[in-house]
Amino acid sequence: MRFASLGSGSRGNGTLVEANGTCLLIDCGFSLKETRSRLARLGKTPEDLAAVVVTHEHSDHISGAGLVARNHNVPLWMTPGTRAQYNNGFVPDLRVFSHHETFSIDAIEIQPFPVPHDAREPAQFVFSDGNHRLGLLTDTGSRTEHVEKMITGCDALLLECNHDPDMLAQSHYPESTKARISGDLGHLSNSQAAEILNAIDHSGLQHIVAMHLSEKNNNAKLARKALADVLDCSTDWIDVATQDEGLDWRTIS
Numbered sequence: 001m002r003f004a005s006l007g008s009g010s011r012g013n014g015t016l017v018e019a020n021g022t023c024l025l026i027d028c029g030f031s032l033k034e035t036r037s038r039l040a041r042l043g044k045t046p047e048d049l050a051a052v053v054v055t056h057e058h059s060d061h062i063s064g065a066g067l068v069a070r071n072h073n074v075p076l077w078m079t080p081g082t083r084a085q086y087n088n089g090f091v092p093d094l095r096v097f098s099h100h101e102t103f104s105i106d107a108i109e110i111q112p113f114p115v116p117h118d119a120r121e122p123a124q125f126v127f128s129d130g131n132h133r134l135g136l137l138t139d140t141g142s143r144t145e146h147v148e149k150m151i152t153g154c155d156a157l158l159l160e161c162n163h164d165p166d167m168l169a170q171s172h173y174p175e176s177t178k179a180r181i182s183g184d185l186g187h188l189s190n191s192q193a194a195e196i197l198n199a200i201d202h203s204g205l206q207h208i209v210a211m212h213l214s215e216k217n218n219n220a221k222l223a224r225k226a227l228a229d230v231l232d233c234s235t236d237w238i239d240v241a242t243q244d245e246g247l248d249w250r251t252i253s
């Protein structure tokens with residue numbers, strides 16, 4: 001099983017998960033042209049995708065999903081709540097999943113779970129090929145017991161480290177935006193991500209990736225340090241998926 005990032009952050013998200021010949025694109029917040037070029041960077045084309053699965057309706061996750069689905073005849077999956085909010089054009093094969101029920105797309109099993117975030121019915125996921133588990137947790141405002149129960153014991157984890165609270169407080173963002181980001185339905189700070197990591201079984205992690213970093217209110221060094229402190233490892237061991245470069249393939253073995 002392996003995974004890669006097309007890009008991560010408030011200007012667009014996309015994650016590839018591949019196992020036993022099945023390749024899924026999780027979220028697509030890029031234009032069609034940009035999506036194609038970012039896929040090509042990772043050795044993929046839209047024709048390689050078995051499905052696009054979106055986490056929620058915020059544009060940095062969904063703006064390009066319908067375009068890929070429509071132009072390349074790929075099924076697009078979302079929760080009923082996300083579907084109710086979906087307005088990015090006709091999709092020939094739109095499918096819904098419950099964010100409390102495990103489902104499969106070809107060789108990959110997907111365990112969705114709800115997260116506290118200011119969208120209609122947001123989901124995040126644990127992916128499995130039967131041997132290994134990969135957790136994805138971004139766009140989450142606060143810790144919940146259920147979230148931690150879902151992602152405990154993963155072999156690899158993609159974990160939101162959105163902001164440093166001091167940088168956010170000192171930023172020029174409007175107070176309402178600061179309150180939204182740091183609120184219980186906003187985004188995880190580095191320290192909240194560290195608390196979650198500390199609370200779960202992380203002993204089997206082969207990879208950990210800091211995701212969805214704010215370009216203005218965070219930096220890779222701070223995110224790496226927060227996670228490395230919990231794992232008691234070198235900061236070099238912590239991967240960061242960036243907005244422009246994403247992250248190259250990482251293999252779980």
Ligand SMILES: [Zn+2]
Nearest residue numbers: 010058060139
């Ligand atoms: Zn987002």
Ligand SMILES: [Zn+2]
Nearest residue numbers: 056058117139
């Ligand atoms: Zn969001």
